[in-house]
Amino acid sequence: MSATKTLEAVARDRVGKGAARAVRRQGQIPAVIYGGNQAPQAIAVDLIRTRTLIYAGGFKTTLFDITVGGKKTRAIPRDFQLDPVTGVPLHVDFLRVVSGQTVTVDVPVHFLNEENAPGIKQKGGTLNVALHTLSLDVAPDQIPxxxxxxLTGRDIGDVIHVSDVKIPAGTYTGEATDTIANILPPTVLGAEVEAEEAAIAEAQSAEAAEEKAEEAEEAEGDKPADSEA
Structure with missing residues (x-):
């Protein structure tokens, strides 16, 4: 389970685009804490700290203790916006966490022991991943x-469904029959491409030789005839 992390914040007394731009000029990011049957709270968090957390991965499955004016609020990120050009965070939404509630989060899928899968290691198959994350309904302090x-023992043609996998905590929000991944046989596309490229090269070579022969014949025909003695 992810450890709860701390995050320092300051309260914002103004909201809106102009206020948000002023916050960003100060090296901070506008954010809001909502939910828990309480009024939304506008805050600002440090840009560098937040950017580091976002790009470290797992940001939206991490529980935070956010300190604002000496008061701690436990919350989990629900969404964030990035500048489409620079990738700099522009805004973060946090959801308050209250006792007894669950949250829906997308938990990444990690595949282990690929080297022990005969369908991949010995037979050259490919792991085709259909679901890179699983959406779980889980208590905030139990998010895996x-x-x-x-993948040990997995062979070509094997299909891995959600029902085949042990979910560490919470409940999968989809169907147990959903396919997570399967192992495909080795593709012959590479050989086909090589054969096609070889045929094209051969045709181009023959065409070049034909053009060269025609040029030689034309040059021979342009020579002046020998005069009689």
Missing amino acids: DAVEID
């Missing part, structure tokens, strides 16, 4: 870091 899937 990942759902791990052991």
Whole structure:
């Protein structure tokens, strides 16, 4: 399970685009804490700290103790916006966490022991991943870091469904029959491409030789005839 992290914040007394731009000029990011049957609270968090947390991965499955004016609020990120050009965080939404509630989060899927899967290691198959994350309804303090899937013994043609996997905590929000991944046979596309490229090269070579022969014939025909003695 992910450890709860701390985050310092300051209250914002103004909201809106102009106020948000002023916050960003000060090296902070506008944010809001909502939910828990309480009024939304506008806050600002440090840009560098928040950017580091976002790009470290797992940000939206991490529980935070946010300190504002000496008061701690436990919350989990629900959404964030990034500048489409620079990638700099522009805004973060946090959801208050209250006792007894669950949250829906997308937990990453990690595949283990690929080297022990004969369909991949010995037979050259490919792991085709259909679901890179699983959406779980889970208590905030039980959010797993990942759902791990052991590929040991997996062969070509094997299909891994949600029902085949142990969910560390919470409940999957989809269907048990949903496909997470399967192992495909080795593709012959590479050989086909090589053969096609070789045929094209051969045709181009033959065409070049034909053009060269025609040029030689034309040059021979342009020579002046020998005069009689």
